[in-house]
Amino acid sequence: MNPFLKYEQEGHVVTLTMNDPERRNPLTGNSAVPEFLEAIERIERDSSVRAVIITGAGTAFCSGGNVRDMDRYAQMSGMQLRQEYRTGIQRLPLALFNLEVPVIAAVNGAAIGAGLDLACMCDIRVASEQAKFAESFVKLGIIPGDGGAWLLPRIIGLSRATELTLTGQMIDARQAEQWNLVSRVVPAGQLLDTAREIAASIAANPPHAVRLAKRLLREALHTRLDTLLEMSATFQVLSHQTADHREAVAAFIDKRVPSFTG
Incomplete structure (x- = not known):
């Protein structure tokens, strides 16, 4: 079959x-x-x-x-x-x-x-x-x-x-x-x-940011605001520490297309 x-x-x-x-x-x-x-x-x-x-x-x-x-x-x-x-x-x-x-x-x-x-x-x-x-x-x-x-x-x-x-x-x-x-x-x-x-x-976007953003949207369906804000803070810490975030900032400043590796 x-x-x-x-x-x-x-x-x-x-x-x-x-x-x-x-x-x-x-x-x-x-x-x-x-x-x-x-x-x-x-x-x-x-x-x-x-x-x-x-x-x-x-x-x-x-x-x-x-x-x-x-x-x-x-x-x-x-x-x-x-x-x-x-x-x-x-x-x-x-x-x-x-x-x-x-x-x-x-x-x-x-x-x-x-x-x-x-x-x-x-x-x-x-x-x-x-x-x-x-x-x-x-x-x-x-x-x-x-x-x-x-x-x-x-x-x-x-x-x-x-x-x-x-x-x-x-x-x-x-x-x-x-x-x-x-x-x-x-x-x-x-x-x-x-x-x-x-x-x-x-x-085309940094994959870690996409995945974490989707997770936040899903959790927001059944989570209190204060709980979601705590989760957002943690996810944001992780995001700021990635190479793709640094590449996004550098590309924005240099006015070029970024290259994200995930």
Whole structure:
């Protein structure tokens, strides 16, 4: 069987493509989660990676859970099913949340259920004009089991997140942009180029500063201001002591393009 996830690196940017277009790139009933976890571990070990793009092959970004695979859940005990979630899909939001390399979701088509939540696990979302979004768990009589109830309100606000979650309704790319679910909407043919431009802009900066800044943004989601300020002071000490900081200052004074080594 072909791998679900295609791993490609060009320069400092890794592109992860979900590659099961016939089934619309589902996250369950296959090897998607372990392959994502393996890729994230690989990225963490590789200091040359400064930005990541996640996208889908075919017409869909990600269809979420494989509905045809859900019948087996009814055959499992409650504790077995709980463990299935804890050791399966729930490992993905934790891994992406803790990854210090910035991740861009290039949403090429439908992002449904866990597919929408996967996009929300990323730091930046760019959508094709053909993209559609739905937090559709309620339509199947289930709830977001992968962290969506934590992620979505922090991105679009509680009222809109509640509306999407309780109605299961689908919104198009333009409405997603109006609701701040995505940063921008572009023609389908420009989606990956746009994501790569953003990734390149990130990768051009000192990698330690990018990673620490992302960590601060993540921690700020659930940390008090005074705690975050203490963490910021510590991170700033580390930043001031790096060669890339000295290079940035020198390049600014010399009016030249800096060269960052990480």
